[in-house]
Amino acid sequence: MAPDEMFVIPTIMTAEELLRKAFRRASKVQIRDPDYRFRMQKLNKAKVDSFASVIDTALERYVRAFPSFDNLPPFYIALIDLLEPIDDIKRMLGRLEGARKQVLSIQAKTVRQINRTAKPAYMDLKRNEAFGRISSMIKELDEDLKHLNVVREKLKQLPSIPTSHPTIVVAGYPSVGKSQLVKMMSTADPKVASYPFTTQELTVGYFEENRTRYQIVDTPGLLDRPFEKRNNVEKQAILALTLLSNTCIFMVDPTGHCGYTIEPQLELMESIADSVPEMDLILVINKSDMELPEGVDKDSIRRAAEKLGDRIVRTVEVSAASGEGLEELREVVMKTLIMHEEKPWENFG
Ligand SMILES: Nc1nc2c(ncn2[C@@H]2O[C@H](COP(=O)(O)OP(=O)(O)O)[C@@H](O)[C@H]2O)c(=O)[nH]1
Numbered sequence: 001m002a003p004d005e006m007f008v009i010p011t012i013m014t015a016e017e018l019l020r021k022a023f024r025r026a027s028k029v030q031i032r033d034p035d036y037r038f039r040m041q042k043l044n045k046a047k048v049d050s051f052a053s054v055i056d057t058a059l060e061r062y063v064r065a066f067p068s069f070d071n072l073p074p075f076y077i078a079l080i081d082l083l084e085p086i087d088d089i090k091r092m093l094g095r096l097e098g099a100r101k102q103v104l105s106i107q108a109k110t111v112r113q114i115n116r117t118a119k120p121a122y123m124d125l126k127r128n129e130a131f132g133r134i135s136s137m138i139k140e141l142d143e144d145l146k147h148l149n150v151v152r153e154k155l156k157q158l159p160s161i162p163t164s165h166p167t168i169v170v171a172g173y174p175s176v177g178k179s180q181l182v183k184m185m186s187t188a189d190p191k192v193a194s195y196p197f198t199t200q201e202l203t204v205g206y207f208e209e210n211r212t213r214y215q216i217v218d219t220p221g222l223l224d225r226p227f228e229k230r231n232n233v234e235k236q237a238i239l240a241l242t243l244l245s246n247t248c249i250f251m252v253d254p255t256g257h258c259g260y261t262i263e264p265q266l267e268l269m270e271s272i273a274d275s276v277p278e279m280d281l282i283l284v285i286n287k288s289d290m291e292l293p294e295g296v297d298k299d300s301i302r303r304a305a306e307k308l309g310d311r312i313v314r315t316v317e318v319s320a321a322s323g324e325g326l327e328e329l330r331e332v333v334m335k336t337l338i339m340h341e342e343k344p345w346e347n348f349g
């Protein structure tokens, strides 16, 4: 399934492509008028108009296609800023808009000059002057246009995740059962979305209760290793998740079938609790249908959780494979999200 695209922006032409299109359009203009002088007047005006209009339309379309950054949910602001500083994008778009307005004023002025003269040679001259001035302005925009096209490609990779539903994030070592859990908790097939900060795809599941839609987001490749070992962009990408949710299911597999013993898993839980203070944790002990290895018992896992105090709101045992415990987990998730003081999803519709 192709990931949903959050930001759909048309391909942005280079200065050369844009000018070629404008010249081509202007060259096709034809005017019928038996009077030579009127014909030349109308022809030159129409050429200037069509030349300017190609550029005006394109630039306006580009500027409008970018999101209006002041109204975006903080989650997306944080992500976009990681890909490309928003101030830079705004400056580039500002220059496009400035150029567009200048094109319109050159057009208006040239049309007036052509209207006022009776000399076809002077009309030609004014038309060519306008083409020349507009062309050099557009050539100066070339770097911005090319750069915005790169930004466009980056924005395309952003996931489309609704920000107005109560949302919970799932963390834990690889193979502990996170995907299985999202699939089992979700009433429809989870949606897949790309997240440019990890090599893997996000999965977003959801369930509905009392006409509220709860989202459950799995983030493979982000919250499955100690936070301290992350590079800066990854850290920011993790922190951005706190703008989507304030609660995280931290899943452990005490059976060791995931390939990790319980100790590093509990260390990861502590590391997330320490480094992401905005996020409360629900500890989920998975694979309750399986035997525990010698020396591992669930009480000691619960005690490790108690050490983290109120950062662990609850501990729930489940089997994501059989579904055992999932009804209780669902209740816990809903209560935790609703009772939390901070509700990121209420800030933005
Ligand atoms: N027996 C058992 N196997 C499970 C359970 N949950 C997940 N698994 C299996 O564990 C493996 C890893 O699960 P997956 O959801 O892909 O883990 P993730 O990497 O954390 O997303 C898969 O083979 C699952 O079928 C469970 O509760 N019991």
Ligand SMILES: [Mg+2]
Binding pocket: 175, 178, 179, 180, 218, 220
């Ligand atoms: Mg997975």
